[in-house]
Amino acid sequence: TISYNVQKHTCSFILSEQRVSFTIPLSVAKDIALLQDLRVSHIVNAAHGTERIDTGPGYYSDAGVVYLGVAADDSKDFDISGFFSDTAEFIHSALNQNGVVLVHCARGISRSAALVLSFLMIKRGLSLMEALQTVRKHRNILPNAGFLNQLRQLDTALHQHRTERS
Numbered sequence: 001t002i003s004y005n006v007q008k009h010t011c012s013f014i015l016s017e018q019r020v021s022f023t024i025p026l027s028v029a030k031d032i033a034l035l036q037d038l039r040v041s042h043i044v045n046a047a048h049g050t051e052r053i054d055t056g057p058g059y060y061s062d063a064g065v066v067y068l069g070v071a072a073d074d075s076k077d078f079d080i081s082g083f084f085s086d087t088a089e090f091i092h093s094a095l096n097q098n099g100v101v102l103v104h105c106a107r108g109i110s111r112s113a114a115l116v117l118s119f120l121m122i123k124r125g126l127s128l129m130e131a132l133q134t135v136r137k138h139r140n141i142l143p144n145a146g147f148l149n150q151l152r153q154l155d156t157a158l159h160q161h162r163t164e165r166s
Helices: 026-030 032-037 056-063 080-096 111-124 128-136 145-165
Strands: 012-015 020-024 042-045 066-069 101-104
Touching: 012 111, 026 032, 026 101, 032 056, 042 080, 056 066, 066 080, 080 101, 080 111, 080 145, 101 111, 111 128, 111 145, 128 145
Parallel strands: 042 066, 042 101
Antiparallel strands: 012 020, 012 101
16 A cells, blocks of 8 residues: 655655655755665656756666656657556556655656556556546646546556456
């Protein structure tokens, strides 16, 4: 069971089997000492790339942090759904190893939120509505309209898959 630890700052998500914090300042992603204090073992950067938040795996290599870069544009026309499965598996695998995962983007309300929602849907079995309610209990998120549409499509596909299995 995931419990939630919430603070009143913004920008990222920290997930572990003990807690999910939805309110970590973006500056945490670049503060190696703080990441180590928080015991972050894995990072998902949903704004990966030189035009966005340019950290990359080399930035964290000395700290032993495993990195996944998602070069996603926060645009309703961007297909983020291609990253749902791999990101959910990355987070799930990290949590199964008792890891702590930081998921971040520039503002923590659209790209990273969409990826965390997809993880909750794919690996925790939540519907889109349940995932949205879970996250919104702790902070405001606003995945763009295109991302929400892709999450709706994922919700439909997962529901059909679960129905066929039962």
